[in-house]
Amino acid sequence: MNWKLFIARRIYQTKEKEGDRNVSKPAVRIAMVGIAIGLAVMILSVAVVVGFKHEVRDKVIGLGADILVTSLDVVQSYQVTPVVGDDSLISALGKMPGVKHVQRYATKPGMIMTSDNFQGIVLKGIGQEYDTTFLHRHLQEGHIPAFTDSVSSNQVLVSKTIADRLGVRVGDKLYTYYLENNIRARRLTVAGIYQTNFSSYDDLFLLTDLRTVERLNNWEPGQVGGLEIQVTDYDLLDETNGYILSSLDKKTDKYGGCYYAQTIEEVYPQIFAWLDLLDINVWVILVLMVGVAGFTMISGLLIIILERTNMIGVLKALGADNTAIRKVFLSFAVFLIRKGMLWGNVIALTCCAVQYFFRPVRLDPAVYYIDAVPIELNLWIWLLLNAGTLVVSVLMLVGPSYLISRIHPARSIRFE
Template sequence: MIGPFERTLALRYLRGAEGRDERRGFLRFVVVAAIGGVAVGTGALLLALMIVRGFSREIEAKIVGFGQHVQVETYLGEPIQNVDSVAAAVAGLEHVENVAPAIVDFALLSSRGSGNESVEGVLLWGTEAEDQPFVAERTEAGAFDLGEDAEGRPGVVLGLRLAERLGLSVGDRITAYSTRGLGAGQIQSRPRVRQYHVAGVFETGLGDFDERFAFVGLDAAAQLFAYPPGQVSRLDVTLDDRMNARAVSDAVTDKIGPPLFARSIEEVYRGLFAWVELQQSIVPLVISILVVVAAFNIVGALLMVVLEKAREIGTVLAMGASRASVRRLFLVFGLMVGVIGAAIGTAVAVAFGAIQARFAIIRLPQDAYYLDRAPVEMSGVDIIATVIATVLICTLAAYLPARAAASVEPVRTIRFGG
């Protein structure tokens, strides 16, 4: 049981840690360094957790926003036949909230501006406007409107990087070319051509997506790619919870069967999710390193305190204090170092996280990280768990110095000074 004696003396050591005259400032520096080490370790760990969680949240939200939770396709990449009946069968499954038909195929987009012609290969995505809330919310210029303009040209919504490559802005005219369906004997046939007007420009922060995709209406895509009525290239399925994606994809495959099959979003974008998992796998390594550093900080600092305070400890023992009481004294000292260091580190990490979330002072290259800024997500569970773990580690690390203090011989230390 920790009593007033242990608390008072530990607080005295902490607040007025001074060594002998010739090293009066050194002991104070050691204690401050120990607290600083704990603060740095705690803050670094919390920041690592915030950034990893932020990456996971942002990447997952953007990937799911583009591809939904489950995609239903055919094994050979052929159009899905009788789409209404297939969509109704999928919609009847548990956890399914929405089934959206989509036509996604390769096309060439051509623009003319200032006398120059630019051509880019893209994935033209035919969809209904209401089925793309994620992209609609991130439309930075114009609007996510796939309807026709006054001249009868359907609307197209481009990613920002694609629009920059083509030199386009809202209201400009663009031409799409498709060679889908032209067989080997039709090499000389002209590709299908369709003109659109740029209705909007979106930016998600996912560089690959912003320069690869362009959205048009479902009917406009069917005309360009020569899809007969009742056929689409895939169905995008939205669930009530992404965690059900694998189970629902298996259920869709079992219920409908070949030539159709379903893939969860993790399978469709396996590379991106593997990259996120790699980021998360680094956290245990970071934690292990910080645990070792914190433990050595506390052990070193307390051993130095024991050496410098040996005569005082001997005096306390000679006056009747028990060795168990001395052990508790240094355990309390380690506990205080842990509490103060964890509090400082947590305050700095939370403040930095708030600043980063508000002002995005850390920028990232989109080509490497898929995001243009380091995202952060603060979790109360992470903060509480980290603080508790830090304090516990500091207290346990104080055990060896506490045993050393309790083994001091009073007569020897009083007579010879250590």
């Protein structure tokens, strides 16, 4: 049997007797609590940040797409310069590496007026190939009509924000107005009400069929505002966009429009830059928590070494060298770290499960774009956090363990 591991286990399993006045037990408990709290906070922080980034990213992509193909002459407004988005272009883009789905869209800015209120809006037209999964997930009332590019349905999806502001419900008529050379009006019926909690979208967008928007824009047959492309792997977003850009390089449509592709991160740089900043917060939390856990373990180990000075002297007198005795106390520290990590995982996983299934911690969607704290726990990240905590904590104890080499057998045996 490994005698060093045997002694470490005996020290770890020694129970405090009534009347004992040793100070190592409270120090050990504090060290284990530090490890448990530190690891729990790290797991929760990473789970929340990863979940938050993915929730917001998926919402931004759901409102648009991973990649947008528009006219190169597009201005910074919703009144875009059209390009031809015919079946041949859609088919060619759909066959490119990394492309999952291609869909057309068009937009038209306008205004809703009621008897006592008005609201600026952007009317977005979508075709029959449009992926409505995101819309179904956020539909509050009503239904999503079967929008096409051949027939004007005169039906529209309205955000809950606009519906509450104007006091409209499913089935109500909306009078919308669009200004170009003259004022054009359209009466639309509210087919459904959605809510994404993304204020820049909910405050503006109404969704209708592509044909209605094309007619309002007076575009030629086949012209659209742009093409939205979903990719198979988001990690290869830039690579896929590179393929599309190279294939569209210097390509123009029959009306002279020049194509240009950009990723969703280029369209909304401020949002994705904000999400990237969250990674810095996570690293700060990880460093602080590892530091707190490590220093509590250092203080606990030093106290235990001082309290076990007599035992260290006896072991040295029996022929044990400093390295062997250090291994005894480092093995003992590993037992403490392991127990603290066990409780830390129990605490963190319990909190994650409660938040994931019951969502007790809520958020203001007007600020954070989501209504509850999201949780996404990746298995590999969880394993890495546990392994990293164990390794870093043990490495931080190697230096303090050299205190053993300064203890002399003759004086330590008589140490009180």
